[in-house]
Amino acid sequence: MAPDIHPVIYKARMLQRIRRLLDSEGYLEIMTPILRRYPGDADRPRLQLSDGRWLRESSAFALRCNLQHAPAIYELAACFRPDELDSTHLPEFTMLDLYRQEASLGEMLELACRLVRTFYKGQIETLSFAGHLFEDLGIDLFSDPGASEALVRKFRQMYNKPDISPLWLIDRYITEQIEPLSRGRCMVVTDFPLLPEVRARRRDGQGAIVERFEILIDCVEVVHGYTDEYDPERFEAQARHLASFGPEDAIMCDLMRDGSVPPRSAGFGIGIERLCRMALGLDSVEPLRTSLPFTAP
Numbered sequence: 001m002a003p004d005i006h007p008v009i010y011k012a013r014m015l016q017r018i019r020r021l022l023d024s025e026g027y028l029e030i031m032t033p034i035l036r037r038y039p040g041d042a043d044r045p046r047l048q049l050s051d052g053r054w055l056r057e058s059s060a061f062a063l064r065c066n067l068q069h070a071p072a073i074y075e076l077a078a079c080f081r082p083d084e085l086d087s088t089h090l091p092e093f094t095m096l097d098l099y100r101q102e103a104s105l106g107e108m109l110e111l112a113c114r115l116v117r118t119f120y121k122g123q124i125e126t127l128s129f130a131g132h133l134f135e136d137l138g139i140d141l142f143s144d145p146g147a148s149e150a151l152v153r154k155f156r157q158m159y160n161k162p163d164i165s166p167l168w169l170i171d172r173y174i175t176e177q178i179e180p181l182s183r184g185r186c187m188v189v190t191d192f193p194l195l196p197e198v199r200a201r202r203r204d205g206q207g208a209i210v211e212r213f214e215i216l217i218d219c220v221e222v223v224h225g226y227t228d229e230y231d232p233e234r235f236e237a238q239a240r241h242l243a244s245f246g247p248e249d250a251i252m253c254d255l256m257r258d259g260s261v262p263p264r265s266a267g268f269g270i271g272i273e274r275l276c277r278m279a280l281g282l283d284s285v286e287p288l289r290t291s292l293p294f295t296a297p
Contacts, residue, residue: 057081101264152166
């Protein structure tokens with residue numbers, strides 16, 4: 001693609017190339033409903049309609065439910081959040097969500113990197129989140145099963161926020177300490193604590209580390225992926241422990257218990273406008289909006 005192509009056209013062609021690649025790998029595109037009956041949670045609220053329903057902020061859970069129909073699936077579609085327009089956020093944006101039965105985290109990371117490399121040609125490095133935390137704060141996620149709780153206590157002390165949610169705390173640390181390390185490059189971050197994704201599976205034999213990764217480009221998160229926790233009892237316990245067990249989590253646990261959803265799976269999500277922004281060297285995602293005079297601002 002030419003570097004001077006209009007961002008809207010670049011995005012359209014990016015979607016074409018992603019679909020071709022995934023189709024060739026045996027993935028099936030399945031469209032899931034946009035409307036939801038639940039409002040999300042305090043940390044990731046959904047955009048509410050006047051009739052009392054909500055618009056999805058992700059198709060991840062709905063897509064995972066469809067693993068009963070095909071072993072490898074994806075969706076490229078619009079998602080919504082009540083966010084203000086800024087350099088990395090749009091109130092209506094495009095996500096690639098992808099799941100595969102019996103997949104390992106390594107397989108998902110390899111596919112995510114291939115997709116990113118198709119459009120971004122910069123240097124790629126790797127960072128261990130747990131290694132960084134040990135050097136920075138002396139907290140050992142590798143061997144201490146209670147390190148997540150110690151990390152929350154440390155963050156609340158650091159930020160003087162005794163009542164704020166663990167997700168807010170870890171997001172602030174990532175924004176201030178991790179994302180700047182990817183300036184001018186692409187960086188794969190591995191060895192995460194449980195806090196950013198309570199539905200991820202804990203790594204066998206590794207204290208408080210979960211099977212999760214992020215791909216950052218020039219200080220912006222573009223990809224996040226994880227292996228699903230396949231034990232519904234453990235899924236529920238760790239989500240409740242971090243006050244992040246909602247109605248859709250309860251439904252997912254019931255589906256796993258009755259065998260309606262294959263329990264072992266992994267996947268990832270890619271913010272399409274963010275990837276386009278990085279590939280084109282733009283300062284903001286705003287030029288990627290397909291705006292019309294009769295659409296909402």
